[in-house]
Amino acid sequence: MTSIAELPLSIQISKKLEDDIIYGFFLPGTKLDEQELCERYGASRTPIREALKLLAAEGLVEIRPRRGAIIPTINSFTLCEMFEVMAELEAMCGRLAARRIQPEEKQELQRLHHLCQDYLNQNDSENYYEANRLFHFAIYQASHNSFLIEQACALHKRLHPYRRLQLRVNHRMNHSFSEHSEILDAIFSGNEQEAEALLKAHVVIQGEKFTDFMATLDHLKI
Template structure:
């Protein structure tokens, strides 16, 4: 990979995104060591942005920092992944329910703007741009819940699942279906219908049936891990 002339923060983000994609896709397997010096040489950057990228991946749970070993790709089973998405769907559903009751007019406008950004990214067919716009949409709802503890906990788990949520957007027509689901959530929030907003958000986030199987098929979790999910 050639060096990139940009800010240290942007460079760290490029390194993080690349490693995140490789971990989620299975190109970097569980237990594999990520050496700062080797990575700095690979990306043709100093160790500072590499260290920052590894810290971000650690906070997101994709890698672990172990004594005398350094950064190691974390092990995530299919069962653990399913359970995390299950909890995520409930947290986001609660955010949407509160947001429908508590969002201000100004916050409604910000949510509309986030939807417009999602639409623009979808029109371009850019999964990365859509992911960023999608994140803004969800974070606007977290903030609109007006419950700082719920917002913090939801954001923390979302960060943990960010790599897995990103990879979904590269599968089939997921961007368009996601956008339509966003519009349903938006309509319920603007109408002040907390129960419907909650239900729509839960369905939007939760991976079920074919969707979950599709995600598993794109990950290197192993047959034994998949068999522990159940039916």
């Protein structure tokens, strides 16, 4: 697996800028000045512009004609609604994967699960997230429903900055890995209803889980 430091410069910058947006260094409504970004991230305009395009595709940045890049206003309720939809899509992927997964796909899921465990043991939330992301994408692929895969991947891409942040909430990485283990057992045993329920609970943010998540966002903006 490619480490963060080995990724193209534009992607490295996009991840740093992504964190700065989520952590509140750049507040909603802020106009991003390319020269200031060049100085902050030690890069030329070309990778900065490429990074902005990547974040625009995820909805974290809006690129407006003659106005440049702007941080859009983040609505916590919309964010919660997006997680609700993501949970339903992933639940469907889990149910179909339990029915349709192939032997080689089981091996790949198991490999990614072990990779998550390695990063958990190292307390490396960044690389854990990357392995976790591939783990979820592997479940999508195992559903063998191309339209569902397309929709799940698109929404996951939109939400991934916030899913990364979730892993920095106290003990979330440990809980995530434990939940992955249960999800694997359900899928591998062909238990469709269990896989569906576990994935939905794994992704949705509600009740205390949502409160803790929003409190983390608020704390990081202070």
